[in-house]
Amino acid sequence: MxxxxxxxxxxxxxxxxxxxxxxxxxxxxxxxxxxxxxxxxxxxxxxxxxxxxxxxxxxxxxxxxxxxxxxxxxxxxxxxxxxxxxxxxxxxxxxxxxxxxxxxxxxxxxxxxxxxxxxxxxxxxxxxxxxxxxxxxxxxxxxxxxSYWDGASILLNTIADGNLDNLKGKKVALLHLDHPYGKEPIPLMEALAAKHGFTLLPIPVGLKEMQNQSAQWLQIRREKPDFVLMWGWGAMNGGALTEAAKTKYPMNQFLGIWWAGHDADLKLVGEAGKGYRSVSWSFxxxxxxxxxxxxxxxxxxxxxxxxxxxxxxxxxxxxxxxxxxxxxxxxxxxxxxxxxxxxxxxxxxxxxxxxxxxxxxxxxxxxxxxxxxxxxxxxHTGHAGGWILEWDGAKFVKASEVMQADRAAIDPIVEVKAKEYAEANKPWPTQACQ
Missing domain, CATH: 3.40.50.2300 (Response regulator)
Known part of the structure; x- marks a missing residue:
């Protein structure tokens, strides 16, 4: 080992x-x-x-x-x-x-x-x-x-002020690592975009592009999304925050999943990152x-x-x-x-x-x-929900009470994807729950 x-x-x-x-x-x-x-x-x-x-x-x-x-x-x-x-x-x-x-x-x-x-x-x-x-x-x-779908639901509800119909006609960019982790929220977000009438714009970041995202942020400047949601990790987060600050993208329209809420990443931009938010199940x-x-x-x-x-x-x-x-x-x-x-x-x-x-x-x-x-x-998840944390220029502070995901939107997709997985991996054992 x-x-x-x-x-x-x-x-x-x-x-x-x-x-x-x-x-x-x-x-x-x-x-x-x-x-x-x-x-x-x-x-x-x-x-x-x-x-x-x-x-x-x-x-x-x-x-x-x-x-x-x-x-x-x-x-x-x-x-x-x-x-x-x-x-x-x-x-x-x-x-x-x-x-x-x-x-x-x-x-x-x-x-x-x-x-x-x-x-x-x-x-x-x-x-x-x-x-x-x-x-x-x-x-x-x-x-x-x-789960990641819990986080995606909370983020979308945050930018929609609690009602996803408020996103109708808007454009939401998903800046994500081009890796299974970064692709994880896409099925739920695509379903919600179709249902509530907003445009989802996936923008992948390859492993070799994490520290140089000029092409991705050129696309963001060209597309002018109303919000950017980040599914980043490691060096990708610092690269994205640096580009956002450089291009003066409004930080209050830039939010990330819990793995994109790392103090060290935000300290790279300091005061320029003020207003950036992340959902988090920990504090x-x-x-x-x-x-x-x-x-x-x-x-x-x-x-x-x-x-x-x-x-x-x-x-x-x-x-x-x-x-x-x-x-x-x-x-x-x-x-x-x-x-x-x-x-x-x-x-x-x-x-x-x-x-x-x-x-x-x-x-x-x-x-x-x-x-x-x-x-x-x-x-097997528990669905604790999470807080919205906001960067105040020096540290993360709680910006909300605990928020819950929309189970009515998530659970049917879970059922479909779990069944697809079991079918694709036959014979797949299941357990009976009382």
Whole structure:
């Protein structure tokens, strides 16, 4: 496995893979590998997310001795956000994993059929194939707390002031990474454009164009869309924001999905980015109990890889939340089956029975960081909704209460796409939900 060797050298209680495992942790370990990417054009986005996850696991190992006395092994396998490498990492880490995190929609789509055969749950928080919300069809896949189609619905409702008929006759550009991730919202947006009479203008950005989007922004200047919605990631986000500021595109008409709401990207344009908005199912809260414990036991103790200032950011703290969802799924499984070292099939049940109620969020020390949600046999997303965050020139601030997606618009498309997937991958197993 290609591990992050720096993690092994740090004085942290999070284990690393194989030969680096300390003998004291040889027994009673829960393996939760992370198919991370700290290198390549997406590293600026992937690194703080990986750091947040790793630090949450380290905090639990330091503070609580792990989870119910079982250490958590947060080994990383470097993918560089490359689909082929991601599949290789999945194969290398699946042996003792109780859950896998593909960390890319492209990798998720490749691993999806494998996980059903291997019986290892996929945890893809806020990414992946949106139709994975259908737990009957996608028994082993989970994308809580909100899907890409949830995010697309919220963004469209934001620019339409709550009524999509207000978009009739308008033009909405979708500036998106030319990758499975960037194409994910298109089916829903096309259906809503046809229904409500607005024009959807997809503008793809190739992997080699991310830092030089002059052609895309020339098209935007020529087409004069009423709004630009961004489905960007890594270097693409900074490139788009720089071009928008250079061409003086109105920032209050420029909005992004949660992966296009990264503090570091907006700091590239600073004050010129004021008014840019992003939907987000997470919000940083340094004063939350879990964050204070991470700061004391991990960051201040020199056991974190996080860069100075990273602790305060949306993406670092979103990484914390992703780890918290994963760990909660394991704990629910431990409680259900009366076992400390649960297996992948038991963890699958745990992820299917998450209940992030307001009370539970508070118990976990994550106050104000994530909206409540609940998964079930038939609902593997939970649909927490999200806040609209706005860049004030220096940081992201909440610009709305929690907003919900339009289920009446999304659920029928989920049903169609889930059925299409099952038909295309026959024989595809399904589970019966009560």
């Amino acid at each position: 290609r591990t992050i060797l720096k993690s092994a050298l740090l004085a942290t209680s999070v284990l690393v893979a194989g030969a680096f495992a300390a003998p004291a942790f040889a027994q009673d370990v829960l393996h939760v590998p992370n198919l991370s990417y700290r290198t390549g054009p997406f590293a600026t986005s992937g690194t703080p997310l990986a750091n947040g996850q790793l630090d949450y696991l380290t905090m639990l190992n330091e503070r609580d001795g792990g989870l119910n006395g079982v250490k958590l092994d947060g080994s990383e396998c470097e993918t560089g956000y490359n689909t082929e490498k991601g599949v290789e990492c999945y194969e290398k880490t699946k042996g003792n994993a109780v859950v896998t995190q593909p960390w890319s929609t492209g990798i998720t789509l490749q691993v999806l059929p494998k996980s059903h055969v291997d019986k290892i749950p996929i945890l893809a928080p806020g990414y992946g194939f949106s139709a994975m919300q259908d737990g009957k069809t996608f028994e082993w896949a989970f994308n809580p707390p909100s 940083p809260n340094n004063d939350a109990k879990a964050m204070q414990d991470i700061k004391k036991l991990v960051v201040d103790a020199g056991k974190s890889q996080a860069a100075p200032g990273e602790f305060d950011t949306v993406f670092y703290q979103r990484g914390v939340l992703i780890a918290a969802m994963m760990v909660e799924g394991i704990k629910v499984a431990q409680d259900k089956y009366g076992a400390k070292v649960v297996n992948a099939e038991q963890v699958r049940w745990g992820l299917e029975n998450l209940d992030f109620s307001e009370a539970r969020i508070k118990e976990l020390g994550l106050d104000g960081m994530i909206p409540p949600f609940k998964t079930s046999c038939s609902n």
